[in-house]
Amino acid sequence: MLDLIQTIxxxxxxxxxxLGRACILFARILGGLHTLIPxxxxxIYQTYSVGVLSLVIIVVSGLFVGMVLGLQGYNTLVDFGAExxxxxxxxxxxxxxxxxxxxxxxxxxxxxxxxTAEIGLMKxxxxxxxxxMMAIDPVHRVLAPRFLAGVIAMPLLAAIFSAVGVMGGYxxxxxxxxxxxGAFWSQMxxxxxxxxxxxxxxIKSVVFGVVVTWIAxxxxxDAIPTSEGVSRATTRTVVHSALAVLGLDFVLTALMFGEI
Amino acid sequence: xxxxxxxxxVGIFIAAGAAALFMLAMKVSNLASYTxxxxxxxxxxxxxxxxxxxxxPVAMAGVRLGRVTDIKFDNQTLQAIVTMRIERxxxxxxxxxxxxIYTAGLLGEKYVGLEPGGDxxxxxxxxxxKLTQSSMVLEKLIGQFVSKFLxxxxxxxxxxxxx
Numbered sequence: 001m002l003d004l005i006q007t008i009x010x011x012x013x014x015x016x017x018x019l020g021r022a023c024i025l026f027a028r029i030l031g032g033l034h035t036l037i038p039x040x041x042x043x044i045y046q047t048y049s050v051g052v053l054s055l056v057i058i059v060v061s062g063l064f065v066g067m068v069l070g071l072q073g074y075n076t077l078v079d080f081g082a083e084x085x086x087x088x089x090x091x092x093x094x095x096x097x098x099x100x101x102x103x104x105x106x107x108x109x110x111x112x113x114x115x116t117a118e119i120g121l122m123k124x125x126x127x128x129x130x131x132x133m134m135a136i137d138p139v140h141r142v143l144a145p146r147f148l149a150g151v152i153a154m155p156l157l158a159a160i161f162s163a164v165g166v167m168g169g170y171x172x173x174x175x176x177x178x179x180x181x182g183a184f185w186s187q188m189x190x191x192x193x194x195x196x197x198x199x200x201x202x203i204k205s206v207v208f209g210v211v212v213t214w215i216a217x218x219x220x221x222d223a224i225p226t227s228e229g230v231s232r233a234t235t236r237t238v239v240h241s242a243l244a245v246l247g248l249d250f251v252l253t254a255l256m257f258g259e260i
Numbered sequence: 261x262x263x264x265x266x267x268x269x270v271g272i273f274i275a276a277g278a279a280a281l282f283m284l285a286m287k288v289s290n291l292a293s294y295t296x297x298x299x300x301x302x303x304x305x306x307x308x309x310x311x312x313x314x315x316x317p318v319a320m321a322g323v324r325l326g327r328v329t330d331i332k333f334d335n336q337t338l339q340a341i342v343t344m345r346i347e348r349x350x351x352x353x354x355x356x357x358x359x360x361i362y363t364a365g366l367l368g369e370k371y372v373g374l375e376p377g378g379d380x381x382x383x384x385x386x387x388x389x390k391l392t393q394s395s396m397v398l399e400k401l402i403g404q405f406v407s408k409f410l411x412x413x414x415x416x417x418x419x420x421x422x423x
Contacts, residue, residue, distance in 0.1 A: 041263070048266045052273045091288050156277025163280035166288055185287070194289040202281070 022218045025143075029217070032137065032144040042145035043152070050111035050146070050213075051153030055160070057110055058103055062094075062161035065102060066168025069093055073169075074177050083179050087188030090169030095192060095201045096257070099162030101249050104208035107154055108241035112216035115146055116237040119220025120230035128221075143221065147213050154209025155202055162201065200256045204249065211248060212241045299326060299348045300385035304359045304372075308394035309340035311370035312361055318344045320357075320374040325350045328372060344372060346383075355379040358391030370395055 073089040122128050128138040173179040216237045223233035316328045330343035356377030
């Protein structure tokens with residue numbers, strides 16, 4: 001019995017310790033951001049690897065999510081003779097929720113896992129220690145550019161996801177099932193507010209970008225430097241990022257759209 | 261990989277993201293229908309402004325002329341004061357225009373409908389519309405209908421008792 005309680009306590013302490021180390025790393029990365037100003041090329045290269053290389057999956061998924069929303073929304077709305085409202089359904093769902101959340105989940109799977117594996121392997125092959133030997137802080141040289149690139153890339157990816165999704169919904173609604181084009185756009189424009197919906201969606205995607213990149217970098221930096229440790233860290237990145245994104249999404253939605 | 265190609269791709273990526281945001285702002289949201297705050301405001305007092313919201317449309321003859329900018333409660337008259345901003349180009353509305361709160365469709369959103377009067381003078385900034393008609397509240401209508409129905413039922417029962 002006592003052993004059980006001890007195990008729980010040990011696990012709990014471990015969780016808090018990791019959380020504390022994650023926060024310290026976060027503070028160190030934020031403190032190291034100013035060192036990127038003379039070396040902005042590093043950020044550009046990382047933006048290429050986390051942002052540009054994620055474009056294909058984001059565009060394809062966005063297109064299909066928008067098309068499915070259009071089809072499903074049409075099937076439900078046509079019963080009420082309200083198929084002109086399809087534009088509202090597609091745009092609000094994408095801009096408020098699906099754009100930031102699905103883009104963040106895909107980003108965690110595509111870019112977050114790659115970041116963790118890369119940093120974990122750098123640690124396993126002692127590249128990070130080698131840098132410290134040369135008096136180069138790996139936080140400034142390796143982690144900070146990756147973090148900034150992730151934070152820059154994520155809102156752009158979410159915006160691209162939403163825009164492509166709206167286009168997908170438009171193709172289905174106007175091209176496939178024959179909703180009137182003018183009604184589709186005008187109802188959408190009536191219902192979607194720039195500040196309430198689009199700005200809040202962008203804020204969400206920035207928050208998700210910070211959280212997902214932070215988790216990915218921390219897991220990589222904190223990985224046990226063996227091949228098994230790196231593989232575990234990669235798995236944890238995807239799982240923890242997905243949970244954090246979905247949980248935070250609820251909190252953010254309650255703060256932004258709730259009547260609290 | 262060649263630095264130049266990487267930089268070009270990142271440039272394309274950032275431009276695509278900005279274009280997507282721009283498209284969301286212009287094509288999807290109501291930014292295009294935001295008017296710069298030019299125009300003039302008029303107010304109207306309503307007995308009941310339930311269902312009306314800030315940014316609800318103000319329309320005459322089915323054309324949107326402006327939006328509701330403020331809804332306040334007047335302590336003296338116990339009425340709702342609705343402030344509306346009308347776009348500057350619609351500056352020939354007669355001074356005795358009347359305002360009513362209508363519902364778009366049976367269950368749609370509320371909007372302020374203006375009916376033109378016959379006055380020669382036009383409305384100016386800060387004017388108050390004298391003739392107003394309150395919003396139709398569906399619950400009240402149903403309530404009236406139900407109570408009328410029940411009363412009829414009661415009176416028919418009374419007749420039965422008398423017999």
